[in-house]
């Protein structure tokens with residue numbers, strides 16, 4: 465195994481390893497004039513340049529700040545078709561219900577996605593994953609959820625797997641039970657539990673099951689049945705909850721020990737208290753707030769109450785066309801009131817915890833050597849910059865996958 469010593473690091477900035485909650489989200493380790501020793505895919509040593517051990521190779525990063533690679537814990541990066549006409553109509557004042565009646569909205573994405581082959585879907589997804597990676601994401605979650613039927617759902621997960629084999633980074637696949645059928649709900653939920661989940665588990669197509677628990681989607685009782693089936697088949701669980709109405713999804717996620725509950729725009733004091741008392745990660749998605757002009761999730765109140773908060777892009781064609789994990793981090797500061805330090809923790813160790821991963825997100829010995837070199841000597845440019853990428857270099861498992869010349 466070749467060792468490489470990375471030097472020329474003005475500041476090395478990292479949260480502590482493992483999920484961080486409440487005030488601890490602000491506690492970063494900041495090392496000036498640092499060095500990072502990578503052995504294989506792992507970090508072997510971190511410290512001051514003057515104390516660095518010798519190594520076979522040395523790479524000078526040029527005097528810039530280094531932070532952990534970002535983890536994007538929530539994307540819908542596999543889809544076909546587009547929502548450009550919807551977008552234009554919406555800004556012209558056409559209500560969503562009218563778009564749906566015209567055949568637009570999520571149903572149009574579902575039709576286009578169901579009509580595409582696995583290969584086509586993978587070809588469409590790969591550049592999206594690469595865009596997220598160029599913005600700093602070294603691990604990316606991808607959900608299904610636009611299938612009109614189970615075959616289409618399985619094709620979406622297969623497409624994510626195909627894209628993953630071409631992608632130099634980690635992809636975590638999630639089965640999302642997203643849109644209930646217009647009729648035969650009870651039979652549909654039964655089939656999800658008894659047919660779809662067992663097949664996904666057997667073929668190792670996903671690591672987790674996610675359910676959209678909402679007035680217009682799945683009820684708490686339906687969601688509970690689906691999460692229970694996921695548990696039986698050894699899959700982790702997540703929820704989309706409290707996006708429009710707090711109907712009990714967050715409380716259910718905390719009760720069953722889901723990895724995360726995502727959205728939370730409609731969460732109130734009871735949901736904040738439940739998350740503060742639980743190990744379930746609260747994942748907020750500020751891209752939706754920006755794109756749709758909807759209320760923001762109470763991320764500030766969640767941190768203040770002691771919850772473990774993560775941030776994701778929610779990359780999807782309808783409600784969050786955010787192709788940059790760094791932008792999601794920067795928006796969490798503007799729209800959700802997180803400090804730059806809290807936002808870095810939310811996008812690294814806490815986002816990793818939202819995916820059940822404990823080996824990344826912090827630059828400490830033994831962790832995966834996933835890190836970013838910025839253009840700037842000051843790490844806060846990561847949270848400050850809008851419109852261009854402050855990320856100069858992306859390193860995955862110790863290897864450069866993007867390096868802009870100095």
Ligand SMILES: [Zn+2]
Pocket residue numbers: 538540704778
């Ligand atoms: Zn989502």
